[in-house]
Amino acid sequence: MPRKSKIDSAALTAYISTHFGDEFGADAVRAAAVEFSSSYPTICKRLDAYKVGHGQWNLTVQEKLERTYQAPAAAPVVTEFIVQNLIPEKDDTFVSFGNFVDLKKILSSHIFYPVFITGLSGNGKTFGVEQACAQLKRELIRVNITIETDEDDLIGGFRLVNGETVWHNGPVIEALERGAVLLLDEIDLASNKIMCLQSILEGKGVFLKKTGRYVKPAAGFNVVATANTKGKGSDDGRFIGTNVLNEAFLERFALTFEQDYPSTKTEQKILEKLLTSLGGTDLEFCEKLASWADIIRKTFKDGGIDEVISTRRLSHIIRAYTIFGKRMKAIEVCINRFDDETKSSFSELYDKIDASVYDERKEKEEYN
Helix, strand or coil, rough: CCCCCCCCCHHCCCCCCCCHEEEEEHHHHHHHHHCCCCCCHHHHHCHHEEECCCEECCHHHHHHHHHHHHHCCCCCHHHHCCCCCCCCCCCCCCCCCCHHHHHHHHHHHCCCCEEECCCCCCCCCCHHHHHHHHHHHCEEEEEECCCCHHHHHHCCCEEECCCCEEEECCHHHHHHHHCCCCEECCCHHCCHHHHHHHHHHHCCEEEECCEEEEECCCCCCCCEEEEECCCCCCCCCCCCCCCEECHHHHCCCCCCECCCCCCCHHHHHHHHHHHHHHCCCHHHHHHHHHHHHHHHHHHHCCCCCCCCCCHHHHHHHHHHHHCCCCCHHHHHHHHHCCCHHHHHHHHHHHHHHCCHHHHHHHHHHHHH
16 A cells, blocks of 8 residues: 555544544554554644543544534523623722723723733722723623632633533633623732733633634723732732732733722722711711721831731721721721731720720720
8 A cells, every 4th residue: 555645634534444443542543653654643643632541542532522512501500601791780889099090991992901900908909990890881700810720710611511511611711702801800819820811911812722713802802900919929928829920921911000098088988988878977987997097008108017907998897887886896896807916006096096985995994
């Protein structure tokens, strides 16, 4: 039989099927290598789509894979993305500040322009993105990144549904196809597995190698990432678990917003809106809390204390106050997460700006 100098995939599979059947092992591959004047590794590579195990191939695998991919997924599995309304709800307590207006302009333009938002914990980075999408009626898909997040979590993969192997899109593919905003929350917790998003961050879409399908981004698709660091790790140890991200990955974000805590007046307004929504009326407490937080942050910057009070923590205090009805108790139960020295410093600072808590402390001492 004449030798062939060029390998044709159809001829290769036809030869093996005719001489060895659809299920075959290494002997068939070696015979095919001789037949097509090629090497064993080359033939193995050409048959990679049909490999079912070590030294085992099945020519019907690819056909089955294509049928499975086309099969509809079970409704409960796909409902989350297909049926659910992905436009966030507007929050009446939200107060815009910082780069919110610029972020809205980017998202409303429908131009692909990846944004990286960095700032200390609890200052409204994620909340701001959600409310920007709510105001613009833009669909938002949020992914909370951890060290364990991998390509299968982001892109998707095959799932076993009713005994059948079915492909399910990951959140990234859903966002691509829907033209939604993809929020990568806490991106600096990611491992190098996040590099699977490289082409997506270039606005080029992604090739699904497991199914042989190329997904292009729909109009309006964009990526926003939030982080406590700039992807360079945490030098002071405040954000344990954050990682140094690949420079090429970071370079694909068009711009970086540095988000600080809101100003005292803005923070007071945030707290007042929250308190009012919860049925509270003590607006003076909101003013005291905003001033207290401002003093703590300035002391922190000067090196006087090792911790800060976040806007999120102030919101916790407001909620505690509506439950317990006492200012100092609300503060104490919400700062118990800090060490004793920090708690003492925080309490002393608040005592200096709110004389009304003296009676509350005296009542507590008498009770004890």
